[in-house]
Amino acid sequence: MEGTKIPLHLIPCGKSARVKELTSSGNLRRRMLDLGLVIDTVVESLRKSPSGDPIAYEIRGAVIALRSEEASKILVELI
Amino acid sequence: MGLTSQSTGVNALKEMLDIQLSSSDDIIVALAGNPNTGKSTVFNSLTGLNQHTGNWTGKTVTTAQGNYKYRDENFILVDLPGTYSLLSNSIEEEVARDFICFGNPNATVVVTDATCLERNLNLVLQILEMTDKVVVCVNLMDEAKRKKIRIDLKRLSELLGVPVIGTSARSGEGLEELMDAVYKVSHNEITTKPIRIQYDDDIENTIQYIEEKIKKSVDNKINSRWVSLKLIDGDMSIIDSINKYIGIDLSNITNNETKLGLAEVSSTPLSEVLSTSNDLAYGDLRDRIVSSIVKLAENISHQVVNSQRQKHNELDRKIDNILTSKAFGIPTMIALLGIIFWITIVGANVPSDAIAYVLFGIEDKLTYLFTTYNLPNWLHGALVLGVYRTLAWVVSVMLPPMAIFFPLFTLLEDLGYLPRIAFNLDNFFKKACAHGKQALTMCMGFGCNAAGVIGCRIIDSPRERLIAIITNFFVPCNGRFPILIAVTTIFIAGAVSGPMQSVIATLSITLVIILGVIMTLLVSKILSKTILKGLPSSFTLELPPYRKPQVGRIIVRSIFDRTIFVLGRAVIVAAPAGLIIWLMANVNISGISLLDHSAGFLQPFANLLGMDGYILMAFILGLPANEIVMPIIIMSYMATGTMIELENLEALRSLLISNGWTWLTAINVMLFCLMHFPCATTLLTIKKETKSWKWTFVSFLVPTIAGITLTFTFTQIVRLLGLA
Ligand SMILES: Nc1nc2c(ncn2[C@@H]2O[C@H](COP(=O)(O)OP(=O)(O)OP(=O)(O)O)[C@@H](O)[C@H]2O)c(=O)[nH]1
Ligand SMILES: [Mg+2]
Numbered sequence: 001m002e003g004t005k006i007p008l009h010l011i012p013c014g015k016s017a018r019v020k021e022l023t024s025s026g027n028l029r030r031r032m033l034d035l036g037l038v039i040d041t042v043v044e045s046l047r048k049s050p051s052g053d054p055i056a057y058e059i060r061g062a063v064i065a066l067r068s069e070e071a072s073k074i075l076v077e078l079i
Numbered sequence: 080m081g082l083t084s085q086s087t088g089v090n091a092l093k094e095m096l097d098i099q100l101s102s103s104d105d106i107i108v109a110l111a112g113n114p115n116t117g118k119s120t121v122f123n124s125l126t127g128l129n130q131h132t133g134n135w136t137g138k139t140v141t142t143a144q145g146n147y148k149y150r151d152e153n154f155i156l157v158d159l160p161g162t163y164s165l166l167s168n169s170i171e172e173e174v175a176r177d178f179i180c181f182g183n184p185n186a187t188v189v190v191t192d193a194t195c196l197e198r199n200l201n202l203v204l205q206i207l208e209m210t211d212k213v214v215v216c217v218n219l220m221d222e223a224k225r226k227k228i229r230i231d232l233k234r235l236s237e238l239l240g241v242p243v244i245g246t247s248a249r250s251g252e253g254l255e256e257l258m259d260a261v262y263k264v265s266h267n268e269i270t271t272k273p274i275r276i277q278y279d280d281d282i283e284n285t286i287q288y289i290e291e292k293i294k295k296s297v298d299n300k301i302n303s304r305w306v307s308l309k310l311i312d313g314d315m316s317i318i319d320s321i322n323k324y325i326g327i328d329l330s331n332i333t334n335n336e337t338k339l340g341l342a343e344v345s346s347t348p349l350s351e352v353l354s355t356s357n358d359l360a361y362g363d364l365r366d367r368i369v370s371s372i373v374k375l376a377e378n379i380s381h382q383v384v385n386s387q388r389q390k391h392n393e394l395d396r397k398i399d400n401i402l403t404s405k406a407f408g409i410p411t412m413i414a415l416l417g418i419i420f421w422i423t424i425v426g427a428n429v430p431s432d433a434i435a436y437v438l439f440g441i442e443d444k445l446t447y448l449f450t451t452y453n454l455p456n457w458l459h460g461a462l463v464l465g466v467y468r469t470l471a472w473v474v475s476v477m478l479p480p481m482a483i484f485f486p487l488f489t490l491l492e493d494l495g496y497l498p499r500i501a502f503n504l505d506n507f508f509k510k511a512c513a514h515g516k517q518a519l520t521m522c523m524g525f526g527c528n529a530a531g532v533i534g535c536r537i538i539d540s541p542r543e544r545l546i547a548i549i550t551n552f553f554v555p556c557n558g559r560f561p562i563l564i565a566v567t568t569i570f571i572a573g574a575v576s577g578p579m580q581s582v583i584a585t586l587s588i589t590l591v592i593i594l595g596v597i598m599t600l601l602v603s604k605i606l607s608k609t610i611l612k613g614l615p616s617s618f619t620l621e622l623p624p625y626r627k628p629q630v631g632r633i634i635v636r637s638i639f640d641r642t643i644f645v646l647g648r649a650v651i652v653a654a655p656a657g658l659i660i661w662l663m664a665n666v667n668i669s670g671i672s673l674l675d676h677s678a679g680f681l682q683p684f685a686n687l688l689g690m691d692g693y694i695l696m697a698f699i700l701g702l703p704a705n706e707i708v709m710p711i712i713i714m715s716y717m718a719t720g721t722m723i724e725l726e727n728l729e730a731l732r733s734l735l736i737s738n739g740w741t742w743l744t745a746i747n748v749m750l751f752c753l754m755h756f757p758c759a760t761t762l763l764t765i766k767k768e769t770k771s772w773k774w775t776f777v778s779f780l781v782p783t784i785a786g787i788t789l790t791f792t793f794t795q796i797v798r799l800l801g802l803a
Contacts, residue, residue: 022366028617033369034164035619036198036376047399050408051506054515056399056622058392060377061195063622065502067509070617 006078008043009055009071016044017076024073036060037074105146105153106265109179111206112190113199114161115623117218119143120248121190122158125258133492142174149258157184163198165205166314166369169539173316179209180301181324185265186212188257193223193230193245194624197380203239204372207273208305213241214260221247222626228386235383240272249629278371282364285311293329300325312365395624399499408503415496416592419487421585424564427479434479438471461661465714469657472710473649480561481645486637488525493628497522501620504596508615511600512607514543515618517550521599524554528757529764531556536768540616545774546603548765552757552782553599554592558706562752563588565709569731570745587749595753598785610777645706652704659700660711664718674715688787689747689794691739698751703759708752743803747790754786 011017019041022029036059037043044058054065066074112118119132126145143158159178160171179187189206191199196217203215217230236243242260246253263269278286289307297303301321306329309317318329401407442463449459491497501518508517516537524531531551538544555563567584575583607613663674671679678692685695693715701708713731716738735744756779757765766775797803 024617030166030365030369031617031619033366033373034166034201036201036373038366038370038373041373046396047403048405049403049502049505050405052405053509054502054505054620056403056502060198062198063392063395063624065505065515065620065622067505067515067615067618069615070619 004077005075007072008045008057008074008076009053009066009068011045011076011078013045013047013055015078016042017078018042019074020077021075022073023075024070028070028073032070032074035062035064042079043074043076105155106186107155107157107182107184108261108265109182109184109187110156110158110190111175111179111187111202112161112216113163113192113195113202115621116161116190116192116199117248118161118190119158121188121216121218121246121254121257122156124248124251124254126156133489133497142178147258149262152262154258154261157182162202164202165209166312166365170536173320176209177320177324179206181320184212186214186261188214188216188261190216190218190248193217193219194226194228196230196384197376200376200379201372204274204276204376207239207241208276208308209302211241211271211273212264213271213273214257214264215239215241215243216253216257217243217245218248220245220253221250222624226386226392228384231383231385235379238274238379238382240274242269242271274375276371276375279367282308282311282367282371296327296329298327300327308368312368392624398625399622402496402499403502412500412503413589413593415491417585417589419484419491420588420592421581422487423480423484423560424568424584424588425581426483427561427564428568430479430482431475435471435475438475442467442471457665460665461658465657465661466654467657469653469660469707469710469714470649472713473653473706474646476565476709477558477561477649477706478642478645480564481557482638482642484560485526485557486634489633489637490628490630492522493626493633495623495625498620498622502622505620507600508603511604512613512615513546513600513603514538514540514615515620517543517547517599517603520547520551521554521596524551524556525560526557528552528554528556528761532761532764532768540613542611542613543616545769546606546611548768549606549774549778549781550599550602552761552778553595553602553754553785555595555753556705558704558758559708559752562705562709563591563749566745566748566752570735570740571742591749591753594750598754602781602785606781648704648706653707653710656700656703656707656711657714660714660718664715672718674718678715687794688751688790689743689797690751690790691744693738694744694748694751698755701758702756705752705758741803743794743797747794750790750793751786754782754789756783 005020006017008017008019019037019039021039022032022037024032041060046056046058046063048055049065054067055071056063056065057071058064110118110122117132122128122143122145123132125147127147128143128145142160144155145158146153146155148154157178159175162169162172162175165172165176165179178184187206187210189203191203203213207213215235217232217235220230223230230245232243232245242264244253244257244260246257248254260269264271277283286304286307289310290303293306293310294303297306306317306321322328402411445463445467446459449463497519500522501515504518505515508515517535519537520531520534523534528551531554532548535544535547535551538547564584567587568580571583571587660674663677664672666673668676674693678696680692681695682692685692688695694712697708697711697715700711713734716734756762762775762779765778766772769775
């Protein structure tokens with residue numbers, strides 16, 4: 001897996017990953033950046049909501065839930 | 080010239096935020112910070128006011144102001160909405176940014192969360208770019224200590240170049256030092272040297288290029304480096320704000336001008352820069368700007384925060400593993416609600432009876448007084464049997480459940496459970512093409528629908544915000560909730576006996592609430608497919624750490640607040656309503672009272688819905704405040720003469736039955752209570768929030784149609800099957 005970019009929502013719960021690319025644009029991109037999701041940020045996937053979506057992530061010490069639509073626009077590398 | 084337009088502009092902003100200065104010596108202090116860091120708590124402790132606090136992001140959506148005295152000077156504190164950044168992609172961010180930038184506060188306090196400092200520093204750094212007069216308040220120190228996070232405040236202050244004060248706002252720790260620092264910064268007794276963010280060469284060069292261009296016009300009124308940065312960032316709303324508040328027109332520094340600057344200093348060919356659309360030209364720069372800030376925040380945080388990171392959130396995670404798990408998430412949610420209802424139902428019984436006993440005892444005394452002094456009969460009727468009695472009903476039937484439910488619900492809010500509800504339910508809202516935060520505004524509706532409607536401001540997208548506003552009424556507010564409880568306890572549960580009573584009552588209320596949630600989703604979906612077409616917009620939901628609720632404060636505050644609120648409303652609304660009912664019952668036209676005339680007029684329609692004319696009339700008269708619906712129903716039945724004395728709640732059941740109530744009537748009343756036109760306060764709030772009569776009317780119509788359709792269909796089916 002090392003080196004391949006995958007969308008954030010596909011990483012298994014309990015695993016951490018490093019942000020490699022944001023594919024969103026405009027306001028959404030800005031909002032992601034505001035959360036501290038810049039390149040090389042480490043994100044941990046914490047848990048899925050009862051219906052599987054959204055998923056909660058630990059981002060820079062805060063727990064943030066993202067829907068798959070948004071998370072799929074964050075490409076990460078598993079670590 | 081600059082001065083006058085400057086002052087008018089600032090006045091406009093002050094007016095917008097409704098800042099009231101008692102004298103020109105007042106010192107204005109802005110309170111900014113990330114959401115849920117305790118700004119309102121700091122505000123309350125300093126001002127002694129009572130701004131709502133709650134453990135979730137976005138509790139404060141409006142600005143509040145209050146004042147405190149320190150060293151004989153008057154400080155005006157402005158509680159701004161919480162924001163993650165000031166790069167302005169929502170209204171709150173713009174409000175916060177404009178106030179800090181153009182409201183000329185004498186000092187800005189940035190409240191940060193000690194348990195999550197790194198993310199908070201982001202905003203601190205952005206604010207330091209705008210103004211030097213900053214005090215950083217590192218709040219929630221008690222929680223940080225509990226989580227074994229240590230922060231070197233002295234070092235942080237050295238790095239940031241501004242005073243840093245550690246506080247635990249809830250217990251008031253550190254607030255004295257905070258006031259002292261604010262005093263010194265606003266009086267220039269401390270000169271701050273804010274850290275300057277160093278960007279990469281391209282950006283720094285472009286900043287210089289643009290700064291040159293605007294320096295003359297901007298003149299020292301606003302930090303020109305910061306404005307240049309915003310222009311590079313592609314944030315054009317800043318040009319409007321500058322024009323609006325300080326009367327400087329920078330619109331000649333247009334898009335192309337900044338692009339030119341970019342081309343000049345970077346290696347990109349001019350033609351390429353000019354031909355790219357905004358987003359592409361700026362996208363990369365924005366990333367670089369934000370990255371620089373985030374990296375600096377990270378760097379500073381590494382130098383000052385010392386924690387055993389892995390450990391400190393263990394407990395929260397374990398709790399979340401249950402409360403948001405696939406198997407237990409939704410069942411626990413329903414169970415928790417059920418428990419709250421059960422406590423409310425059981426708990427309200429005793430005080431209800433006691434209050435009724437006392438109040439109706441007083442009524443007898445009043446009657447006695449009237450007869451002793453030989454006062455006219457009509458006066459006794461109007462004042463005692465009309466006004467006083469309605470008041471007594473409102474207080475005895477409505478007040479106890481409200482006074483119990485409200486603190487319990489606030490407890491859940493303070494714990495941090497509401498965002499978990501939103502997390503659990505989000506997928507349903509997504510399927511309904513609605514915003515994920517609608518679950519939060521829905522929860523606020525339980526307290527008061529008008530508050531829920533205002534809360535919808537946390538939803539940025541206008542389409543989804545409207546949906547949330549229109550459907551907010553599908554959860555019963557604290558004022559309608561007791562109607563449900565009254566009907567279930569005295570009617571449905573009254574049909575069985577023993578301890579099962581409260582269980583049955585709880586079950587039926589829980590079912591009604593679930594129905595309300597289902598209707599919310601269904602109607603949201605229908606709206607999304609018809610008049611408010613569109614796809615759900617992006618959203619992020621923060622799940623804050625669980626916090627120990629302030630049980631004592633909640634109980635005292637909400638019982639006290641609620642009691643005063645309900646009594647106030649009761650006096651304002653119920654008293655005249657009681658008078659009207661009494662008059663209607665006693666003014667006869669061709670031998671039939673006005674009350675019977677009106678009820679008779681509504682009867683055919685009400686009958687189709689499985690209710691009667693008096694009930695429907697009560698809902699209509701209850702428009703100003705739903706608290707009075709049940710009392711009006713009772714008053715009408717009593718006025719028709721079947722029963723004059725009604726001294727305990729047991730007797731209510733016989734009163735209702737003797738007026739033709741069946742289980743079908745009871746269910747229809749509950750359904751209609753859940754779904755009818757919003758109360759006047761809510762409607763006016765909707766008008767204010769949407770600035771449109773059209774949407775106010777839609778909000779009036781939607782739940783009404785839903786209620787009529789549902790009760791009609793249900794009644795017809797039941798009657799067809801011959802069940803009632
Ligand atoms: N333990 C502890 N809890 C605190 C402290 N300060 C605030 N809280 C709690 O933190 C939660 C959030 O506080 P608020 O004052 O509502 O936060 P806010 O910054 O105004 O939030 P928004 O209005 O959403 O931006 C509440 O549950 C408070 O009771 C503190 O010093 N210690
Ligand atoms: Mg607040």
